[in-house]
Amino acid sequence: MKTKPRVEVKPVMVSHDVAAAMLAGISPRTLDKFRAEGLIAARRLSDGRVGYLVRELEQFAEALPVVVPGVES
Numbered sequence: 001m002k003t004k005p006r007v008e009v010k011p012v013m014v015s016h017d018v019a020a021a022m023l024a025g026i027s028p029r030t031l032d033k034f035r036a037e038g039l040i041a042a043r044r045l046s047d048g049r050v051g052y053l054v055r056e057l058e059q060f061a062e063a064l065p066v067v068v069p070g071v072e073s
Contacts (some may be wrong), residue, residue: 013043015053022057034060 016021017035020031034040040060 011054013053014057015051019052019057023061
């Protein structure tokens with residue numbers, strides 16, 4: 001029997017709780033704080049529901065400062 005090729009699709013957007021979990025498991029409240037400070041943007045999906053672009057979450061995470069052992073920030 002021939003197997004079908006497996007296709008994996010990366011999500012374009014994720015929900016509020018998934019976005020918080022993607023950022024090293026921060027709390028949804030911390031994500032709300034980042035949003036209020038203009039550090040990350042949400043997109044309106046419907047009344048009362050927002051989503052976050054995975055690409056922007058990745059860019060946000062990659063732009064965070066690198067921790068150097070023994071150096072206080």
